[in-house]
Amino acid sequence: MNLSSKWLPRIWISFQNKNWLLKRISEAILLLWIISLVSFAIVQVAPGDAALSLLRVDTVAVTTEQVEALRQEMGMNDPVYQKYFRYMGNLLKLDLGESIMTGRPVVAELSHAFPATFLLAGTSLLLTIVLVGIFGYLSSRFAGSWIDKFSTGFCLMGASIPTFWLGLLLIDLFSVRLHLLPAVGMANGGLILPSLSLAIAIAPPFIKIFRNSLIDCAHQDFIRAARSRGISEKVIFMRHILKGSLIPVVTILGVSFGSLLGGSVVVEVIFGLPGVGKLAIEAVTRRDYAIVQGFVLSIGILIFLINLAVDLSYCYLNPAISLKEAERQ
Amino acid sequence: MKKCTYLWILVGLFSCLMLAAAGCSSEKKSGSGTKEKVLKFITVWPANTMDPHRCHFSFILNSGAMETLVGLDPKTTELYPWLAESWKSEDGQHWEFKIRKGVKFHNGKDLTAEAVKASLERSISANPGVKASLKITAIEVAGDILKITTENPYPALPSELVHYNTVIMDVAVPDNKPPIGTGAFMFASFDIAKGAELVKFPQYWNGIAKLDRVIMTFNDDANARLLALQSGDADIIYRPALDTLQTLRKDDKVIVESVPGKRVYHLIYNYAGKNQDLWSNEEFRKGIDALINRQEIVDKVMGKEAVVAYNPFPGIYSFSPDSKPHIYSIEKALQHFQAAGLTVQDGKVLRNGQPIKLRMATYIARPELPQIAQIVQATAKQVGIEMEIQVAENIDEYLPQGNWDLVTYSLLTTTRGDGAFFLNAAFSPKGMQNHGRLTVPELISLLDTYNQTIDKAKRNETAKTIATMIEERAYNAYITSPYETAAYRKNVKGWVTPSNEFEFQMVTKDLDIVSE
Numbered sequence: 001m002n003l004s005s006k007w008l009p010r011i012w013i014s015f016q017n018k019n020w021l022l023k024r025i026s027e028a029i030l031l032l033w034i035i036s037l038v039s040f041a042i043v044q045v046a047p048g049d050a051a052l053s054l055l056r057v058d059t060v061a062v063t064t065e066q067v068e069a070l071r072q073e074m075g076m077n078d079p080v081y082q083k084y085f086r087y088m089g090n091l092l093k094l095d096l097g098e099s100i101m102t103g104r105p106v107v108a109e110l111s112h113a114f115p116a117t118f119l120l121a122g123t124s125l126l127l128t129i130v131l132v133g134i135f136g137y138l139s140s141r142f143a144g145s146w147i148d149k150f151s152t153g154f155c156l157m158g159a160s161i162p163t164f165w166l167g168l169l170l171i172d173l174f175s176v177r178l179h180l181l182p183a184v185g186m187a188n189g190g191l192i193l194p195s196l197s198l199a200i201a202i203a204p205p206f207i208k209i210f211r212n213s214l215i216d217c218a219h220q221d222f223i224r225a226a227r228s229r230g231i232s233e234k235v236i237f238m239r240h241i242l243k244g245s246l247i248p249v250v251t252i253l254g255v256s257f258g259s260l261l262g263g264s265v266v267v268e269v270i271f272g273l274p275g276v277g278k279l280a281i282e283a284v285t286r287r288d289y290a291i292v293q294g295f296v297l298s299i300g301i302l303i304f305l306i307n308l309a310v311d312l313s314y315c316y317l318n319p320a321i322s323l324k325e326a327e328r329q
Numbered sequence: 330m331k332k333c334t335y336l337w338i339l340v341g342l343f344s345c346l347m348l349a350a351a352g353c354s355s356e357k358k359s360g361s362g363t364k365e366k367v368l369k370f371i372t373v374w375p376a377n378t379m380d381p382h383r384c385h386f387s388f389i390l391n392s393g394a395m396e397t398l399v400g401l402d403p404k405t406t407e408l409y410p411w412l413a414e415s416w417k418s419e420d421g422q423h424w425e426f427k428i429r430k431g432v433k434f435h436n437g438k439d440l441t442a443e444a445v446k447a448s449l450e451r452s453i454s455a456n457p458g459v460k461a462s463l464k465i466t467a468i469e470v471a472g473d474i475l476k477i478t479t480e481n482p483y484p485a486l487p488s489e490l491v492h493y494n495t496v497i498m499d500v501a502v503p504d505n506k507p508p509i510g511t512g513a514f515m516f517a518s519f520d521i522a523k524g525a526e527l528v529k530f531p532q533y534w535n536g537i538a539k540l541d542r543v544i545m546t547f548n549d550d551a552n553a554r555l556l557a558l559q560s561g562d563a564d565i566i567y568r569p570a571l572d573t574l575q576t577l578r579k580d581d582k583v584i585v586e587s588v589p590g591k592r593v594y595h596l597i598y599n600y601a602g603k604n605q606d607l608w609s610n611e612e613f614r615k616g617i618d619a620l621i622n623r624q625e626i627v628d629k630v631m632g633k634e635a636v637v638a639y640n641p642f643p644g645i646y647s648f649s650p651d652s653k654p655h656i657y658s659i660e661k662a663l664q665h666f667q668a669a670g671l672t673v674q675d676g677k678v679l680r681n682g683q684p685i686k687l688r689m690a691t692y693i694a695r696p697e698l699p700q701i702a703q704i705v706q707a708t709a710k711q712v713g714i715e716m717e718i719q720v721a722e723n724i725d726e727y728l729p730q731g732n733w734d735l736v737t738y739s740l741l742t743t744t745r746g747d748g749a750f751f752l753n754a755a756f757s758p759k760g761m762q763n764h765g766r767l768t769v770p771e772l773i774s775l776l777d778t779y780n781q782t783i784d785k786a787k788r789n790e791t792a793k794t795i796a797t798m799i800e801e802r803a804y805n806a807y808i809t810s811p812y813e814t815a816a817y818r819k820n821v822k823g824w825v826t827p828s829n830e831f832e833f834q835m836v837t838k839d840l841d842i843v844s845e
Contacts, residue, residue, distance in 0.1 A: 047723035052761075053385065056458035057725075059492065059744060059831055061753035062761045066461055101385050102378035103455065104504070113522055168552055175560035183557040184371070184548055185523065272371075272548040274522025282377060286385055 028304060035300030039293045040087050044080060048287035050100045051076065074100075087293070096297070097290040099283075106294035110276060114298075116186065117275035120198070120268070121260035123191055125253065127199035128206065132249065135203070136210030143215060151211070155204035167197040167270045184272035194271040198264055202256055206249055213245035220244070254310035261302055367542045368821065368842050371554050371563040372835065375547045376521050381508045382452040382459065386830075387493040392525055392545055393538075393836030394435070395496035395510035398426055398445065399487045403827045406591075406646070406746050408487055412440065412497055412511065413475070421482035421783040426475040432534040434499045435515035442470040448497045462489045484783045488747035491832055513538040513838035527836065539823070539841040558583065558816055564842060565817040565824060567835065571632045577816050584819055586826040587812035591743045593638050594701060596621075596806040597736050601766040604687060604734050607669075607680075608765070614803040616665030616678075617735075620708045622657040627809050630700045635811040640800035641742040641751055643810045648748050648792035650800055659711055666712070677713030686715045687734040692724035698737040701808060705737075728764040736764065745832055748792040752776060755805075756795070767804055820844065 051070040055062045071077055075086070090097055096106035139151035161169075170193045175183035182190045217223065218241050226236050265277030276295060283291035376388035381395055389395055400411035410416075413426040432440035446468045453460045464483050469476040479486060489495075499509040507516035507525070513535070514527035524546030529538040548554050551570030555577070557563040569577060569585070577585050596617075598608040607613045623637040636643060639652040663673050672679040679685075687709075691702040699720060706716040716735075721727035728736060740762060744750040754762035756772055772795065779791040799805065815826040822841040827833035 047726050049726065052725055054457050055461055055761075056456075056492075056494070057754070057761050059741065059750065060458045060462040061750045061757075062458075062461045063757070063759040064761055065759060067761055070457055099378075101383065102380065103383055104378065116522065168556065171553070171556045171560070175562065176556055179560065183560045183562045184553060185546060185562075269548070269550050270553045272523075272546060272553060274520070279522070282375070286377070 024308070031304050032301065035297055035304075036088065036091055039296035039300070040084055042296060043289040043293055044083070046284070046287075046289070046292070048284075049076075050074065050287040050289065053286050053288075054100065091297075096294040099288050099291050101283075101286050101288045106290050109279065109291055110294050110298055113274060113276040113279040116273050117261055117264065117268070117277065119186070119191060120194055120264055120273060120275060121257060123195040124198035124202070124260055124264070125257055127195050128203045128253070128256070131199055131203040132206040132210050135207040136214060136249075139207070140211045140214035140218075143211075148211075151207060155207050158200045159204040161201070163197055163201045164266045164270055166200060167194065167267055170197055171270075186273060190271065191273075194264075194267045194273060197267055198260065202260070206252060206256075209252065210245060210249050213248055214241060217241045217244040250313055251310055254306050254313075255303075257306055261299055365541045366539065366842050367544065368540050368565070368836075368840060369544045369546075369563050370565045370567075370836060371557055372545065372547050372567045373549050373554075373830070376519075376525070379507055379519055379521055380455065380504060381496045381498055381510070382448075382455045382494050384494065387832075388525075388545075388547065389508065390493035390496055391830060391833070391835040392512075392516075392527055393514040393543070393834045393838070394512040394516055394525075394527060395498060395508065396512050396834075397491055397493075397496050399490040401491045401746050401832045403825050403833045406743065406828065408491070408746050412445070413490075416487055418484075418486075418783065421484045421486075421781065422479050424477040424479070424486055426477065428473045428475055429534070430473060432511050433532045434511055435509045435530055436499060436502075437532070438499055440497070440511055442473050442475045444499065445475055445497055446470050447500045449495065451498075451500050452495050456494050459492065459494045462492060463495070482781050482783070484781070484788060485747055485749035488745045488749060491745040493831055512834070514540075514543060514836060517542070529838075533838065536838055538838040543836050543840075545836060555816075558818070564821050565815060565835075567815050567830065569814060569816045571634055574632070574634060574814065582819055583816055584821075585814060585816045586824075587634060587814045588826045588828055589636060589644055590811050590813040591741050591829045592739055593641055593643065593742045593810045594695070594698065594737065594739050594808050595638070595641070596705070596808065597738050597765045598767075598805060599731065599734050599736075599765045600768070602731055602734055604685075607685070608734075610669045611802055612665045612669035613671070614806075616662045616669060617709075618655055618803045618806050619658050619662035619665060620712065620714075621655075621705060621806055621808060622708060623655065623808055624657070626701055626704055630697050630704065631809055631811055634814065635809045638807040638810045640796050640807050641755075642748060642792070642796050643807070644743070646743055646789075647786075648743075648789040648796065650793055650797040652800060659708075662712060676711075679713070684713050684715060686717065688719055688732065689716045690719045690721050690724065690727060690733040690736040692721050692727075692737075694724070695739050697811070698739060702737045738764070741829060741831070748796070749780070752779065752792065752795055756799070765805070769804070772798060772804075 051067050051074060055067060055070060075083065098105055099109050102109065135151040135154060139148040142148055171183045174181045174193060181193055182188050184190070223236060223240060226240060261276070264275065265281055267273070268275040268278040269281070280292060280295040283295065372388065372391060374386035374388060377385045381389040396412050398411060398413040399416070400409045401407070402409050412429050412432060414429045416424060416426045418424040428440065428442045428445055434440060438444070449465070449468060453463060453465060463486065464480045465477055466480055467478040477486070496510060502509045507519035511534070513530055513533045515530045517526045517528045519525040524544065527543040527545060529541055531537060548557070551568070551573070554563065554566040555569050555573050558566045559580070574585055577583055598614065599605070600608050627633060627635050627637055639655050640650045642649040663676065663678070666678045667673050672682070677684065689702050689706065691699045693699060699718070702718050706718055709716050719733065724736070727733070740751060740755065742748065742751040753776065754760045756763060756767065757776055758768045758773065775791060775795050775798070779788065779795060782788040782791055800807070813826060813828050815824065817824050820843050822843060823837065823839035825837070827835060
């Protein structure tokens with residue numbers, strides 16, 4: 001029986017299971033509350049003063065009294081609990097507030113910046129998968145050979161080079177010397193270099209995991225049994241070895257996508273990409289805390305959704321997991 | 330099977346690269362052929378909003394799309410009539426600005442005094458900084474005259490109208506659209522996250538721009554800006570990193586231009602801290618001043634991309650004091666310390682038989698400041714004064730705590746062609762930049778006189794007197810003024826490197842690009 005062909009119905013069954021759904025929803029509510037608490041706390045302990053930024057104290061002669069009056073007006077001097085209730089009240093109304101600096105809704109600011117980050121994270125992830133696939137497969141296939149050693153060297157190098165430096169090296173080579181790709185911006189293939197920088201930085205651990213996982217899986221009893229039954233090597237590899245080896249990779253890739261969304265700040269800065277990481281850094285610099293809160297909250301929610309998707313992907317990759325889950329229910 | 334696998338891998342890799350390349354291309358290509366003159370300019374900071382009255386950075390003013398009532402000449406730093414043809418005031422409180430005729434907004438509307446009034450009122454209501462800066466209580470219109478009344482006599486008003494948040498816009502334009510101004514260029518597209526594409530405005534009142542189009546972007550990473558210039562992705566970059574200037578100057582396709590800036594790095598003393606008795610002693614302050622090796626700081630820390638400063642207004646402004654060089658001398662410093670009533674024993678300074686310990690704050694937002702702190706610390710150690718360096722994460726939050734003795738600081742001093750911002754912010758008793766809480770009645774009295782003086786020559790003379798007093802009495806120690814630098818390709822013509830980013834258009838009608 002081909003279990004994997006029924007993965008969609010299995011996901012649907014999971015959704016229909018009330019306990020599973022209730023558990024997931026309560027987990028989500030708890031997580032959202034924790035994330036909201038964290039984002040509120042970060043802003044409270046962060047140094048800085050939005051009133052100073054708003055009053056342009058670097059270019060406008062203002063007095064300490066004027067600064068204090070603006071702080072009062074903005075509610076910055078209110079007790080923490082009052083600020084928290086105000087924040088939670090707005091959050092329950094799905095109102096993340098307005099950016100202090102621009103006067104625009106935080107949702108609008110974030111939704112403007114997210115597409116670039118999604119694009120960067122998505123292409124980086126795709127490139128990572130390709131690198132993991134190539135190096136992982138080749139180094140497992142030729143374990144112990146020079147190819148394996150080359151792959152290990154690549155992993156060591158990729159993990160050791162700081163992303164910003166790699167980015168600058170790539171710009172120097174492909175933009176300054178070869179004039180093949182733009183040094184800044186997203187137009188005309190501008191996403192290739194930043195994606196490559198990120199992919200080279202995050203791929204090494206997955207390559208090692210995928211390689212070891214492929215080797216382990218290839219020596220399992222059921223693989224030997226399949227071979228003895230005369231199933232072709234291609235089918236064994238594609239249906240059993242590859243799929244069985246993907247679970248650890250998918251788990252960590254899922255987590256990595258989350259960190260890619262919030263953690264590609266350096267690359268966004270170097271390549272001048274207009275993503276949320278850059279927006280958040282600028283917001284921190286300018287003490288635009290509504291944006292910082294919105295950023296933390298949205299990244300938290302995204303990571304939760306990604307983890308959920310990773311869990312569901314197990315139903316496809318390893319039917320045994322969902323069957324055990326079903327038995328437990 | 331092996332061949333097939335390799336093929337799939339190659340196809341996968343190629344697909345990913347193609348996806349990355351194709352999935353994001355949004356820049357419009359020129360449709361008009363080869364003769365279109367397009368210039369690519371990368372500045373440092375973005376426009377964090379399309380609203381020119383709220384924008385935290387000066388991107389929109391720099392873009393050449395917007396203009397203010399009063400302009401500042403980048404070469405002379407003198408005020409000049411821009412959208413206001415002239416202005417006058419008898420008492421410094423009631424002002425009349427004559428609005429220039431024949432000026433059109435980018436949407437074809439005429440610039441009128443009513444439109445200027447609406448724009449200024451919007452700016453004041455949207456931006457508390459502008460409200461504090463302009464101090465306007467009423468605006469009225471009489472024909473092409475804009476009548477402005479300020480809270481009290483305010484001779485600095487024309488200078489304050491240079492501020493990048495006071496640009497004149499058509500207020501009828503929705504918030505989510507690029508602003509409509511009166512400049513030589515207008516926004517063809519504007520994305521605060523990416524940058525702006527500007528096209529020349531054919532009805533510009535002061536002559537049509539030489540360029541057809543300008544792509545203006547930003548990047549706060551100096552290395553990335555440099556690489557963009559070298560790769561041809563930029564024709565002009567503003568403020569390349571100090572350590573790259575030597576390399577850039579060797580590039581025969583690039584011109585590096587440095588001009589004296591308006592920022593001064595200095596030491597502020599804490600007159601309200603636990604060592605206020607020391608700082609209140611003029612001889613002690615002069616002793617510390619003699620310990621500052623300004624030339625070494627300029628040479629080693631600033632890479633010679635700065636000038637030595639002895640007062641807040643270094644240079645040849647009409648309000649700059651006539652300074653004599655401050656001699657760096659340990660011997661002279663010891664003489665001052667002795668005159669201050671301190672004991673000097675074996676070349677070391679003692680107070681009540683004990684070495685003096687001071688806490689010097691600094692911050693890394695300007696990387697040269699901690700290095701300056703280290704040089705001052707090393708010299709002070711030679712005379713037995715221990716300076717503990719405290720690097721503050723947020724200096725403006727750290728200083729009000731008061732637990733410091735001196736701080737390395739950076740501020741624009743000759744702002745908008747006038748010393749009013751610096752003198753009021755840094756020396757009035759409640760000034761936000763008076764971090765050391767210095768209160769000198771004589772200085773305050775002079776500042777009051779300055780703030781009420783309308784005649785420009787007298788006003789400059791008073792500013793000069795104040796700055797001279799600050800220097801002679803060593804109230805703070807002014808050390809160096811860094812250059813402002815831009816680098817551009819040799820085929821760029823008409824570029825003027827401004828002395829700061831806040832007060833000038835960078836994209837101008839005179840900018841041009843010729844064949845290399």
